[in-house]
Structure formats: structure tokens, C-alpha cells
Amino acid sequence: MLRYIILRLVLLIPVLLGVSLIVFVLLHLGNGDPALDYLRLSQIPPTDTALAEARHALGLDRPLPEQYFTWLWNALHLDFGISYITGRPVLDDILYYLPATLQLGGLALLTTLVMSIPLGLAAARWKGRWPDQVVRFITFIGVSMPNFWLAFLLIALFSLWLGWLPPMGRGGPQHLLMPVLAIALMSMSINARLLRASLLDVRQHRHVFYARARGLNEKRVWRDHILRNAWMPLVTATGMHIGELLGGALVIETIFAWPGVGRFAVSAVLNRDFPVMQCFTLLLTTLLVVCNLVVDICYAWLDPRTRLSGVMA
Amino acid sequence: MKQSRTKKQLALWMIGACLSAGISTAWAAAPAPTLTYSWPTNAGPLDPRGYSPNQMYAQAMVYEPLVRYTAQGTLEPWLATHWTVSPDGKTYTFTLRDNVTFSDGSPFNASAAKTNLDAVLANSKRHQWMELVSTLERVEAPDEHTLVLVLKHPYYPTLMELAQVRPLRFAAPDAKPGTPVGTGPWVLAQTRRGEYDRFDRNEHYWGPKPAYDSVLVKVISDPDSRAIALQTGEIDLIQGADGEISPGTFVRLRDSGFKAAISAPLATRTVAMNTGLAPTNELAVRQAINQAVDKDTIIAKVLHGQEPRADALFASNMPYADLGLKALPYDPEQAKKTLEAAGWKVPAGKSIREKDGKTLSTELVFLGPSALQKSLAEIIQGELAKVGIEVKLRAEEDGALVQRQREGKFGMIFADTWGAPYDPHSFVSSMRYAGHADYMAQRGLPMKDAIDHKIAEVLGEKDEKKRAEDYREILTTLHDQAVYLPISHLTAISVSGKNVDNVQFGSTLFDVPFEVMHPTTGKP
Numbered sequence: 024m025l026r027y028i029i030l031r032l033v034l035l036i037p038v039l040l041g042v043s044l045i046v047f048v049l050l051h052l053g054n055g056d057p058a059l060d061y062l063r064l065s066q067i068p069p070t071d072t073a074l075a076e077a078r079h080a081l082g083l084d085r086p087l088p089e090q091y092f093t094w095l096w097n098a099l100h101l102d103f104g105i106s107y108i109t110g111r112p113v114l115d116d117i118l119y120y121l122p123a124t125l126q127l128g129g130l131a132l133l134t135t136l137v138m139s140i141p142l143g144l145a146a147a148r149w150k151g152r153w154p155d156q157v158v159r160f161i162t163f164i165g166v167s168m169p170n171f172w173l174a175f176l177l178i179a180l181f182s183l184w185l186g187w188l189p190p191m192g193r194g195g196p197q198h199l200l201m202p203v204l205a206i207a208l209m210s211m212s213i214n215a216r217l218l219r220a221s222l223l224d225v226r227q228h229r230h231v232f233y234a235r236a237r238g239l240n241e242k243r244v245w246r247d248h249i250l251r252n253a254w255m256p257l258v259t260a261t262g263m264h265i266g267e268l269l270g271g272a273l274v275i276e277t278i279f280a281w282p283g284v285g286r287f288a289v290s291a292v293l294n295r296d297f298p299v300m301q302c303f304t305l306l307l308t309t310l311l312v313v314c315n316l317v318v319d320i321c322y323a324w325l326d327p328r329t330r331l332s333g334v335m336a
Numbered sequence: 337m338k339q340s341r342t343k344k345q346l347a348l349w350m351i352g353a354c355l356s357a358g359i360s361t362a363w364a365a366a367p368a369p370t371l372t373y374s375w376p377t378n379a380g381p382l383d384p385r386g387y388s389p390n391q392m393y394a395q396a397m398v399y400e401p402l403v404r405y406t407a408q409g410t411l412e413p414w415l416a417t418h419w420t421v422s423p424d425g426k427t428y429t430f431t432l433r434d435n436v437t438f439s440d441g442s443p444f445n446a447s448a449a450k451t452n453l454d455a456v457l458a459n460s461k462r463h464q465w466m467e468l469v470s471t472l473e474r475v476e477a478p479d480e481h482t483l484v485l486v487l488k489h490p491y492y493p494t495l496m497e498l499a500q501v502r503p504l505r506f507a508a509p510d511a512k513p514g515t516p517v518g519t520g521p522w523v524l525a526q527t528r529r530g531e532y533d534r535f536d537r538n539e540h541y542w543g544p545k546p547a548y549d550s551v552l553v554k555v556i557s558d559p560d561s562r563a564i565a566l567q568t569g570e571i572d573l574i575q576g577a578d579g580e581i582s583p584g585t586f587v588r589l590r591d592s593g594f595k596a597a598i599s600a601p602l603a604t605r606t607v608a609m610n611t612g613l614a615p616t617n618e619l620a621v622r623q624a625i626n627q628a629v630d631k632d633t634i635i636a637k638v639l640h641g642q643e644p645r646a647d648a649l650f651a652s653n654m655p656y657a658d659l660g661l662k663a664l665p666y667d668p669e670q671a672k673k674t675l676e677a678a679g680w681k682v683p684a685g686k687s688i689r690e691k692d693g694k695t696l697s698t699e700l701v702f703l704g705p706s707a708l709q710k711s712l713a714e715i716i717q718g719e720l721a722k723v724g725i726e727v728k729l730r731a732e733e734d735g736a737l738v739q740r741q742r743e744g745k746f747g748m749i750f751a752d753t754w755g756a757p758y759d760p761h762s763f764v765s766s767m768r769y770a771g772h773a774d775y776m777a778q779r780g781l782p783m784k785d786a787i788d789h790k791i792a793e794v795l796g797e798k799d800e801k802k803r804a805e806d807y808r809e810i811l812t813t814l815h816d817q818a819v820y821l822p823i824s825h826l827t828a829i830s831v832s833g834k835n836v837d838n839v840q841f842g843s844t845l846f847d848v849p850f851e852v853m854h855p856t857t858g859k860p
Contacts, residue, residue, distance in 0.1 A: 055735025065387030066846065068754065068762065069738055071771045073465040080462075109389045110381070119529055175560070182568050190564045191556065193531065280556045280565075282530030290377070290557060293705075295735060 104298035124283035131207040143218025165212025174205040191280035206271040210264035221253040262318030374556040382516035385503035392846040399505035399518035425490030425798040438508035446477035451509040468497040493761040521851040547854030577828035583640040599841035601651035601825030603755030611780030620678035622818035627671035646822035656807035689724035697726035698747030704731030744776030
């Protein structure tokens with residue numbers, strides 16, 4: 024198991040190298056010029072001399088391979104360069120904004136798990152009756168509604184009409200409710216439906232029938248024989264939701280003026296802040312790879328078949 | 337059993353929601369003599385000579401110029417109370433205001449001013465986009481209250497450029513590096529990255545003291561979020577000229593009882609036409625385009641009446657631009673006649689005009705992410721189709737659009753003027769350089785060389801009357817040649833809650849005069 028984990032972490036290195044090269048090439052192939060963006064943000068008329076000066080100041084006048092390898096060499100020393108837009112070290116900015124995003128994303132993940140399991144359980148347990156109908160209605164809305172739209176609806180209801188919750192900013196728990204819900208609802212709905220379907224499927228399995236035949240009480244049948252087998256797909260789905268939740272944070276942070284790395288990255292994309300985009304992509308890649316690894320480990324821990332089949336030996 | 341657990345959870349969730357609602361109400365009700373405003377990013381380190389990420393509205397709060405640009409396009413004394421220009425137009429002598437100190441208490445005098453201007457000259461490459469910097473030979477400080485600027489050659493917009501927000505304003509020479517210390521009415525007191533910047537009143541300010549103790553500028557990048565912030569009292573004021581909120585939102589907020597205002601014209605929203613590329617190289621085509629677009633309807637429907645109609649490249653409140661130039665009136669029938677006369681006929685069974693086997697088709701480049709430009713482009717496309725001109729729309733991103741402007745890769749392209757205080761002198765000056773939308777648009781004109789020559793002449797012209805004549809000639813020629821399709825004049829908008837009084841506009845695109853605003857209740 025340990026060997027497997029180490030191997031996966033070692034594999035992260037070529038993945039990051041590949042991602043950094045692809046992102047670098049794509050950024051420089053794209054239309055537009057960061058120096059022009061810099062001048063636009065600086066309100067400097069883009070004359071030829073001003074443009075040449077800006078390119079020089081940003082290091083964009085050097086040959087592309089040189090730019091990449093310089094960047095790579097510095098990145099290996101954890102120096103991701105200076106942001107074109109903020110003028111500060113990129114890593115410093117990203118690490119400054121990251122905790123706010125992790126707080127939002129982490130809570131959204133927690134909400135997804137905490138809410139989807141009881142919802143899925145209730146729907147499966149009382150299939151076809153009112154709890155099922157209610158859950159199916161909520162999850163239908165949840166999977167159909169884009170998160171930014173939900174965010175604006177929540178703001179309209181809780182901030183504009185009722186005046187209960189602050190519409191933006193970071194502060195107490197009251198600032199977290201709406202953004203977390205906006206990010207989490209879709210994943211939560213998907214998970215709840217998945218769990219419901221999986222529970223209903225496992226419920227039909229023969230081992231459940233035999234468990235009941237053995238005279239086990241209903242609680243134990245559900246806990247040890249249905250639920251234990253039914254939440255495997257949930258683990259896989261949750262792994263995939265982590266990416267979704269982080270992606271959701273990008274949009275939601277901008278709407279709620281949440282001082283996180285997502286909003287920072289969005290403005291970097293809009294202004295072609297290459298160093299920030301490169302560092303941010305690497306950060307996301309690492310996060311996703313590590314999260315997937317954690318999911319795989321969870322899977323092995325939950326399902327002895329995976330462990331014993333030697334796949335992970 | 338399960339049911340009760342689910343119930344408990346639900347109850348907990350609801351209690352949590354109610355509790356936090358209570359907290360939020362208490363939190364929103366804290367009154368303070370603070371004006372809350374918003375901006376898409378933090379103010380930046382506020383180096384008086386720094387560009388992005390230093391925000392100009394904030395630099396204008398902290399640093400002051402020798403002379404100040406007014407909304408009427410004139411200049412008024414500011415840190416200099418008086419100035420004279422030598423007969424050869426090369427020496428400017430300023431008398432500095434008495435009793436001005438920086439916010440740290442150190443005196444503002446000629447030597448402090450010279451230190452600042454010398455720092456610009458020492459780094460002139462960075463600032464050479466401003467013609468004055470490359471024209472300035474040296475700065476002298478003969479006594480405490482006299483500052484002398486010696487130029488290499490006469491340059492009439494010297495005072496205009498001294499009025500700009502950067503780089504020719506003044507910071508305390510002995511301030512700790514990285515601490516912004518200016519003479520302005522505000523001092524940057526606190527910055528929280530991604531959250532807000534707080535400016536406190538400068539207690540050493542030489543002018544009238546601002547009514548607010550501080551200005552809190554929250555970082556809000558989304559226009560809809562900004563509108564919500566105003567509606568929920570998170571901010572007191574929305575003001576700016578850079579799409580702070582959409583025109584539709586402006587109207588909605590105004591109609592729902594907020595105080596709303598529109599500034600005098602600050603710049604012009606135009607479409608430049610490429611005179612070096614068929615078919616816009618023909619005067620008749622350019623004129624027909626000007627006749628075929630119904631600007632009044634565009635302004636009413638798309639801009640919600642927020643911008644006045646533009647008849648010429650510059651608004652009449654810009655210096656030297658009150659020339660009474662009239663736009664070709666909206667008249668699609670006349671446009672068709674103009675095209676017919678130029679040989680562009682509609683072949684039987686077709687709707688696009690042709691001449692010598694070529695179709696009358698051009699490409700309009702617009703800023704893709706801008707919903708506003710997209711609607712404008714679509715309307716222009718529709719209007720021109722009615723008179724038989726095909727317009728292909730091409731969406732580009734910000735940087736790519738500027739690149740097309742620079743390279744002349746466009747038939748028609750959105751190209752706003754730079755606005756006060758760059759209009760008209762800096763804008764006109766740039767028309768002479770390849771790599772500019774306007775140069776590229778004008779390069780096909782038979783009299784392009786003469787125009788460029790005239791521009792060089794006007795910038796060095798010492799005689800005010802002659803200068804006005806030169807400008808009349810340049811601007812009238814461009815107008816008659818229909819190089820531009822001026823649509824409307826960009827304005828700044830302002831929306832404020834009932835708790836703010838005396839909301840006024842700055843005189844340029846880049847400043848917000850917080851110092852004249854005051855709270856409605858308990859005003860001094």
C-alpha cells in the first residue's frame with residue numbers, strides 16, 4: 024500500500040511537468056499579449072516604445088524556450104515569478120488567498136457529504152413515498168441549476184428581500200452559508216441520487232435477502248449489508264466532485280466577493296497574468312491528483328476486494 | 337429512529353441559519369462616519385510614479401498635481417498658485433503654494449517637488465509614453481517656493497500633462513520606502529488583500545477637510561455583486577466610468593429610489609474605419625455608414641439613455657473641440673443614394689451591393705467579453721444590412737483587439753478616445769505613429785501626411801489662437817473624411833444611497849472626489 028502511494032506521488036512529477044509545458048505553450052499560442060494587458064491596466068497608451076518597454080520589464084522579449092526553462096528552473100526552487108498584475112511574488116499571493124478557498128471548498132465538500140447521505144438514505148428507505156418525492160424534487164432542481172444562478176437567487180432571497188445574510192465578503196459563519204450552499208448543491212444532489220439508486224440496487228441483492236433470512240434486525244441489515252456495499256459509487260463520485268467544487272469556487276468567489284484564490288485566478292485569466300495562471304494550474308493539478316489518491320485509498324480501505332485483488336499491491 | 341435523526345439534523349441546520357441571521361443584522365447596523373465604496377482590485381502599493389497595480393483613483397486621493405484639470409477642460413491652480421511661461425515656450429516657472437505639508441508633517445517645497453520630478457527623469461524610459469517626460473530637459477528649484485521646468489522644445493500641453501494622475505505628482509522625499517505619503521486629502525491607512533483598502537482623512541491637509549473620517553473601499557469585481565452591495569447597504573456609492581454596473585442596472589437602481597447621476601462627456605465611443613482597406617477606403621462608403629446607423633435608437637435601447645449622442649470625434653467640452661461639427665444625419669435612403677452614386681449597386685436577386693464583381697462587405701471587430709459592444713455590433717450589422725452593406729462580426733478578447741487595432745487588421749473596429757485629460761492632445765499626437773488604431777485607420781487618406789505634419793505643429797505651437805486654428809483644421813478634416821463613426825460620449829455614472837450627499841464627479845475618467853462628499857445626517 025505504502026509503495027503504491029509513493030509511486031502515485033512520484034508519478035505526480037511527470038504529470039506536473041507535462042501540465043506546465045502544455046499550459047505554457049497554450050498561453051503563448053493564444054491571441055493577445057500580456058504586455059498590452061499590462062499597459063491597458065496601467066492606462067498607458069500602447070505605443071510601440073511603451074509596448075517594447077513593458078515586454079522587456081515582464082521578460083516577454085526573451086525567446087520562448089528560454090522563458091520556459093527559466094521559469095521551470097525557478098519553479099523547482101519554489102519561485103513562481105512575479106505577477107504581471109499585482110507585482111508581488113505569485114506563490115506569496117496564491118498562498119495568501121488559498122486558505123479562504125480551502126475553507127469554502129472544504130465546507131462545501133463536508134456539506135455535500137453530510138447532506139447527501141441522509142437525503143439518499145431517506146429517499147431509498149421510503150421509495151415512492153413523500154420523503155422520496157421531496158428528495159427527488161430537491162435533487163432535480165439541484166442538478167439542473169447552474170451554481171452562479173443559484174447564488175444570485177440565494178442573494179435575492181436572503182440578502183435583498185429578507186435581509187438575513189450578508190451578500191458578500193468574508194467574516195463570520197453568516198458569510199459562509201450562501202456561498203457554501205451555492206457550491207455544494209449540485210454535488211450534493213448528484214450524490215444523493217447516486218446513493219438512492221445504489222441503495223435500491225443493493226437492496227435487491229441476494230446477500231440482503233439472506234441477511235434478513237438469518238434473522239438480523241432491519242437496522243443491522245441496512246447498516247452492514249446495504250449501506251456498506253452501496254456507498255462505493257459515492258466515494259468515486261465524491262472524488263470527482265472535488266474538482267467540481269473547486270471549479271465552482273472560481274465562479275462563486277467572484278459573485279460573493281470572497282477573497283479566495285479562485286477570484287484571484289479569474290482576474291489573472293482576464294488579464295493574461297501568465298505567471299499566476301501557470302502556478303494556479305499546477306496547484307489545481309496537485310490538489311486533484313492528491314484528492315484522487317485519497318479517494319483510491321479510501322476505496323481500498325472500504326472494499327477489501329480491491330485491497331486483496333492485488334491491484335494496489 | 338432514522339427519521340428522528342434526520343429531523344434533528346434539519347432542526348440544527350435551521351437554528352444555525354436563524355442564529356447567523358441575527359448576527360448579520362447586528363453586524364450590518366454599525367454606523368460610522370465612513371464612506372464605503374468599491375473597486376475591482378486593491379488600491380496597490382500607491383507609488384506616485386507606479387503603474388498597475390497602483391489604482392489611479394487611489395493615487396489621485398493621496399497625491400496632488402501642480403495644476404488641476406477641471407470639468408470644463410481648463411486648468412486651475414493647485415499645489416502651484418501661479419505660473420508663467422517664457423516667450424520661447426521652453427521655461428515654465430511655478431510659484432508653489434505656501435504652508436502645504438505632506439501627511440507625515442514634512443514640508444512640501446520646491447526641493448521636494450524637484451526630487452519627485454528628477455525621479456521621473458531618472459527613469460524616463462518607463463514614462464516616455466508621456467510626451468512631457470521626453471520633452472523635459474531639467475528641473476530647477478531656485479528658492480523654496482519657486483519651481484522651474486526647462487523643456488527641450490516648446491510643448492503646449494505641458495500643463496495638461498502635469499495635471500495627470502501619474503507620474504508627475506508629489507510624494508514626501510523622506511518617507512519610508514513603500515509608505516505612500518502625499519499632500520492629498522486622504523492617507524492610505526490599511527490594506528487587506530482581496531478584501532478592502534481604508535483611507536483616513538489627512539489631518540495635515542492644506543485645503544478644506546473632508547467630511548468623512550475615512551473612505552473604505554471594498555474589493556468587488558463583479559458588476560452585479562456591486563449593485564447588490566449598494567442595495568444591501570454594504571457600500572454607499574458606486575461611481576466610475578469603466579462599466580462599474582451595466583446601463584440596465586443603472587436604470588433599475590435609479591428607478592428604485594437611489595440617487596443616480598451621469599457626468600458630462602469624458603471620452604467618445606467610436607468605431608474607426610480603415611481607410612487603407614477596401615471597401616472602407618472609399619469616402620462614399622464611410623459616409624453611407626455614418627448615414628445608415630441610427631445612433632439615437634442605439635442610445636435609447638442599448639445604452640438606456642446613459643450616454644449623450646456623439647456627433648464628432650471629441651465632445652465639445654474638450655479643449656479646442658467646440659467646433660460645431662455636425663454629424664451626417666441618420667437617413668438610410670440618403671445612404672443608399674450615396675452608395676448608388678459611388679457605383680455600388682444591388683444585383684437582381686441579391687441584397688448585398690456589388691461593384692466590379694466585388695461585394696460591399698467589411699469586418700467589424702468588437703470586444704467579445706463585452707455584452708455591450710456585442711449588442712452595438714449586432715445593431716450596426718443590422719442597420720448596414722438594410723442599405724446593402726454586409727458586416728461580418730469578429731469577437732476578440734481585450735489584448736487581441738488592441739493587437740488588431742495596432743496592426744490595422746480591421747475594416748471597422750471599436751476604438752474609444754482616451755478621454756480627459758488625454759483628449760485631444762495625447763490622442764491626436766498618437767495618430768502620427770504606426771501601431772495605433774487611428775494611424776492605421778487614417779493611413780489611406782490622401783492628406784494623411786499633411787494631418788500628421790499639422791499635429792506636430794500644434795503640439796509645439798505657442799500662440800493660443802493659432803493652436804485653435806490648427807486643431808480646427810485637423811479635426812474638421814478627419815470629420816469630413818468620415819474616418820470615424822462616433823456613437824456616443826462615454827460618461828461616468830454615480831449611484832448612491834440616501835446617506836451620502838453632494839456626490840460629484842471627478843473631472844477625468846480616473847478620479848472620484850470623495851473629499852467633497854458628506855453624510856446626509858450630521859453633516860458639518
